[in-house]
Amino acid sequence: MLEEHVDYYINDDGNxxxxxxxxxxxxxxxxxxxxxxxxxxxxxxEETKK
Known part of the structure; x- marks a missing residue:
């Protein structure tokens, strides 16, 4: 299970x-x-443009 502020955070854009x-x-x-x-x-x- 993911733990906020350890494994992830939510940025100002909500991501x-x-x-x-x-x-x-x-x-x-x-x-x-x-x-x-x-x-x-x-x-x-180049790969992201495909």
């Missing part, structure tokens, strides 16, 4: 933002360029 702790628990990078990604994978702009 859920996953924390670094959540990403580490998940154990892999989804390559979506998440704000708190501990793996810091850049988003490939």
């Amino acid at each position: 859920f933002v996953f924390t670094e702790a959540y990403h580490l628990k998940r154990g892999f990078c989804c390559k979506n360029g998440c704000l708190h990604c501990p793996w810091k994978q850049p988003v490939n702009q």
